Amino acid sequence: MRKPILELTQSELLTADPVFDAQRVRKDFPILSSFVKQQPLVYLDNAATTQKPVHVIDAIRMYYSSQNSNVHRGVHYLSQLATEQYEAARETVREFLNAESTREIIFTRGTTEGINLLARSFGRNHLKPGDEVLISTIEHHSNIVPWQMICDEKGAILKVIPINDAGELLMDEFEKLLSERTKLVSVTHISNALGTVNPIRDIIRKAHTKNIPVLIDAAQSIQHVPIDVRELDCEFLVFSGHKLYGPTGIGVLYGKAEWLEILPPYQGGGDMILSVAFEKTTYNDLPYKFEAGTPNIAGAIGLAAAIDYFTALDMDALIAHEANLLTYATRRISTIPGLTLIGTAKQKASILSFTLCAVHPHDIGTILDQYGVAIRAGHHCAQPTMQRLGIPATARASFSFYNTKQDVDVLVNAVEHVLEVFG
Amino acid sequence: MNEIRELYQEVILDHNKQPRNFRVMETPDSSLEGFNPLCGDHYTFYLKFDGDTISDVSFQGSGCAISKASASMMSSIIKGKSKAEAGHLFQLFLDIVTGKIDPMEHLDELDKLAAFAGVSEFPMRVKCATLPWHTLHGAIGGSTEASVSTEG
Numbered sequence: 001m002r003k004p005i006l007e008l009t010q011s012e013l014l015t016a017d018p019v020f021d022a023q024r025v026r027k028d029f030p031i032l033s034s035f036v037k038q039q040p041l042v043y044l045d046n047a048a049t050t051q052k053p054v055h056v057i058d059a060i061r062m063y064y065s066s067q068n069s070n071v072h073r074g075v076h077y078l079s080q081l082a083t084e085q086y087e088a089a090r091e092t093v094r095e096f097l098n099a100e101s102t103r104e105i106i107f108t109r110g111t112t113e114g115i116n117l118l119a120r121s122f123g124r125n126h127l128k129p130g131d132e133v134l135i136s137t138i139e140h141h142s143n144i145v146p147w148q149m150i151c152d153e154k155g156a157i158l159k160v161i162p163i164n165d166a167g168e169l170l171m172d173e174f175e176k177l178l179s180e181r182t183k184l185v186s187v188t189h190i191s192n193a194l195g196t197v198n199p200i201r202d203i204i205r206k207a208h209t210k211n212i213p214v215l216i217d218a219a220q221s222i223q224h225v226p227i228d229v230r231e232l233d234c235e236f237l238v239f240s241g242h243k244l245y246g247p248t249g250i251g252v253l254y255g256k257a258e259w260l261e262i263l264p265p266y267q268g269g270g271d272m273i274l275s276v277a278f279e280k281t282t283y284n285d286l287p288y289k290f291e292a293g294t295p296n297i298a299g300a301i302g303l304a305a306a307i308d309y310f311t312a313l314d315m316d317a318l319i320a321h322e323a324n325l326l327t328y329a330t331r332r333i334s335t336i337p338g339l340t341l342i343g344t345a346k347q348k349a350s351i352l353s354f355t356l357c358a359v360h361p362h363d364i365g366t367i368l369d370q371y372g373v374a375i376r377a378g379h380h381c382a383q384p385t386m387q388r389l390g391i392p393a394t395a396r397a398s399f400s401f402y403n404t405k406q407d408v409d410v411l412v413n414a415v416e417h418v419l420e421v422f423g
Numbered sequence: 424m425n426e427i428r429e430l431y432q433e434v435i436l437d438h439n440k441q442p443r444n445f446r447v448m449e450t451p452d453s454s455l456e457g458f459n460p461l462c463g464d465h466y467t468f469y470l471k472f473d474g475d476t477i478s479d480v481s482f483q484g485s486g487c488a489i490s491k492a493s494a495s496m497m498s499s500i501i502k503g504k505s506k507a508e509a510g511h512l513f514q515l516f517l518d519i520v521t522g523k524i525d526p527m528e529h530l531d532e533l534d535k536l537a538a539f540a541g542v543s544e545f546p547m548r549v550k551c552a553t554l555p556w557h558t559l560h561g562a563i564g565g566s567t568e569a570s571v572s573t574e575g
Contacts, residue, residue, distance in 0.1 A: 358440075360487035362462050363431075366548060370427050378462050392463040392485060421431050422488070 020314065020321035022404045028053040028309070029402055039372030042407045047192050047220060047351055047398035048376050049242045052306070056246055059305035063298050070294055072271055086297050089304035090287070093252055096307045097237070098228040103257050103286035107300050110251035111219040112142040114238030115186070117253055117290060118215060119146035121263040122184060129155030132181045134212075136161040136169055136198070137388050138191040141381040143217045147186065161187070163388060167194040167343040171202065178210050185214045189221035193382040193394070194343025195326075195351030197221075204234050213259065219243055223400070224322060224349050226315060235259050241299060246306030250299030253290070260286050267292040318401045322350050325399050329408045336415055342394045353380075353394040356415065359422050361395040367421060368395075371414035429541035430548070431488065438492035443499050444481040457484075457558030459550060464490045468498075468558050475505050477563070487551050489542065494555035496535055506563045512536070513556045519543070520552045 026032045029051045034041050043051060063085065069078035071086045090102045099105060108114045127133070133147045137160055144158075151158045159182070161174045169187075178185075185207045190197050204214045213235035218227055222239040229237055236259070241250040255263075265272055265283055269292035274282040283289045329352050333339060338357030356364055365377035376396045379386045386392060397411055448454070448469035457466045464486030471479035480498045485491075497516075501509045516536060518524045522543035530537055542552045 362487040362548070362551065363489070366430065366545060367427055386463075392465070421427060422436065 020317035020401065022321065022402055025053075025313070026402050026404075028055065030054060030057070032402060036372040036374070037370055039370075042371070042373045042410045044397040044399065044403065044407065044411060045374045045376050046223075046400040046403075047243070047380075047396065049248070050223060050245045050400055051402070052247070052302075053245055053309050055309045056302050056305045060247060060298050060302045063301050068298075071297055072288070082297055085301050086295065089300040092304040092307050096227075096311060097252075097254055098230050099254055100230065101257060104254055104260065106253040106255065106260070106287045106290045107295055108238070108251045108253050109249055109296070110240040110242070111140075111217060111238045112146075112240075112251075114251055114253035115142055115215070115217065116146045117266040118236055118238075118255075118263075119150045121266050121290075123150035123154055123156075124264055125262075126183055127151070127154040127156040130181060131156040131183045132159050132179070133157075134159045134161065134174075134177055134182050134185045134187075136187050137163045138167060138169075138194060138196060138198075138382065138385045139186075139188055140192050140217070140219070141383070142219075143186055143188060144384065156183070157181075160384075163196075165389070166345050167191065167196045167385075167389070168345045168347075169196075169198055169203075171199065174203065175206055178207060178212065180210070182207075182210065182212050185212055186217070187214070188217040188219070190224065190349050190351070191343065191382070191385070192220045192351070193380040193385045193396070194345065194353055195348040195398075196343060196345040197225075197347035197349050199347075200232065200234070204232060208233070220351070221349070223310070224319070229254050241303040241306065244303070244306055245310060246303040247299050250296045250303045252303075257286060260290070265289050265292070269293045271295070313401065321401055322399060325403055325405065325408065326350055326352065328405055329397065329399070329411070332408055332412045333415065336412065336419070338419065339415070342389060342391065350399045352397045352399075354396075355391060355394055356418060359418055361393045363422070364395040364415070364418050367418045368411070368414045371410060371417070373411055373414050375411075426541070426544050430545055432538045432541065434496075434535055434538045435488065435492040438495040439488040442482075442491055442495035444502075445483065445495065446481045447483050448479065448481045453562045455558050455562040457554045459486070459490075459554055462487065462551070464551060464554055466490070466494055466555060466558065468494070468555065468562060470559075470562050472506075475507075477501050477504055477506065477509060482555070486554070487548075489539075489548055489551040490554050493539065493552045496538075497555045497559060500534060500536060501559065509559065509563055513560050516556050517553060520549050 031051050067081050069082040071083040073079055090105050093105045094102045147158050159177050162170050187198055187203055189200050200216055207214045215236040216234045218237050218239040223244045235256050237254040239252055242248040272284050272289050272292040274284050340355050342353040361377035365375055368375055378393050451469035452472045453470040455468050466482050466484030468482045480502050482494050482498055519526050520539050520542040526537045526540040539552050542548055
């Protein structure tokens with residue numbers, strides 16, 4: 001099998017680097033040619049949300065202009081059309097993830113709802129007092145709080161895989177934490193605060209030796225790395241559409257059918273039932289059992305358009321471009337006096353978190369904004385990560401394939417200006 | 424870039440670098456935490472009263488330049504003021520940083536606080552500037568050993 005691109009060394013990358021034409025793809029994103037504070041927008045907040053190509057915007061406009069109707073209900077023409085489009089979107093996601101069946105693709109509002117769904121449904125039947133759920137130190141709050149809530153309710157215990165100072169999971173500790181009490185492992189693929197790429201294949205394999213199911217939070221990886229759920233062999237995987245160049249309010253929970261079949265529904269309502277009587281309700285089959293109420297139809301169609309757009313790009317070239325961008329940015333920004341990189345894992349992707357001597361990240365963010373540079377400043381919804389590293393917050397630049405070395409140059413110039421303001 | 428100079432005026436940068444009254448008070452009459460959970464600005468304010476007068480004030484904590492300079496300048500200006508005068512300044516300060524009134528018309532009362540007028544051009548930073556004042560308002564309003572948050 002080909003070596004995963006993320007594991008290539010820098011010299012291997014350079015030789016394997018097919019040219020990715022960032023300037024050409026930028027034209028597909030209308031917002032990227034806009035101006036902020038009279039400066040050309042330099043959008044480096046892609047880990048928060050990505051921009052949308054015209055293909056996605058058009059798909060949503062077309063749906064509402066000529067296809068809008070409710071799904072799985074009416075016998076009229078438009079309802080049939082909307083249903084076909086919605087289910088075609090599910091098939092697009094299935095193929096994208098290489099899932100076995102569309103029964104395994106649940107549309108959600110996003111990563112957060114996907115994890116909440118699983119925490120509630122899995123927790124109800126599979127957690128009892130003394131059981132353990134295992135997460136890591138570098139999780140987003142959305143992969144912490146739902147588990148805290150269900151553990152509190154069930155008397156179960158939340159255990160945490162520790163990290164080293166570089167922001168890498170301590171795999172020896174992980175193995176020690178796996179026991180017969182562990183009922184689920186839920187870890188992020190890529191840390192949103194630090195950019196660490198976790199060794200999820202290893203995590204899944206080790207959890208499986210003890211028959212423990214694994215949930216992968218792919219919110220930060222789905223837009224950077226090809227994901228094949230059958231190759232990974234994870235039981236569950238979640239991501240958000242809006243971080244994959246799609247609309248907000250739509251996301252996906254993938255689950256192996258054998259698991260989704262035995263888990264109880266999350267919410268009750270229309271669409272998730274076969275028949276309702278006051279005495280007894282029969283739930284619908286997969287995937288509808290987990291999709292109560294009218295779904296985000298336009299969102300699913302927009303997500304499918306985003307996936308079509310994304311998969312048409314040259315993936316090897318894209319990955320090499322993003323890796324080169326991160327290397328270039330890391331090298332350039334490291335030369336700024338007083339700047340400390342936060343998160344220095346050997347395997348990193350697309351995220352550059354840093355602090356600047358005595359300047360608070362929010363002051364950095366405000367000044368960069370004057371240069372049209374959009375970054376995130378704060379704790380990145382990962383307060384336990386920040387606490388572990390002993391810092392209140394960081395400034396974070398996060399890259400997409402449409403970013404260029406020129407964007408990095410503007411960033412570096414703006415950060416240097418922060419130092420001038422603060423003397 | 425003039426807006427940036429308006430925001431980060433020399434006096435603000437100076438108070439950020441060398442905050443005044445930046446210490447823990449051993450036996451305060453009132454202490455109150457101010458916390459912005461979204462950005463992590465976190466301060467504790469300590470107050471001593473002589474009757475109705477704020478006789479001493481100090482603070483500790485960490486946050487951005489705007490919040491720290493605001494806390495420092497507030498501590499300097501309210502020392503020796505009555506609770507009612509401090510309450511009046513609180514309202515005036517809020518009106519200045521949200522752009523509701525013209526600071527030029529209140530220069531005498533505002534003194535150095537006029538430097539925060541530039542914040543009104545940065546809506547996302549208003550809560551940084553007002554966090555110390557909201558906390559003070561809570562403290563002179565009678566709360567003790569509680570906390571004030573500028574979010575939610």
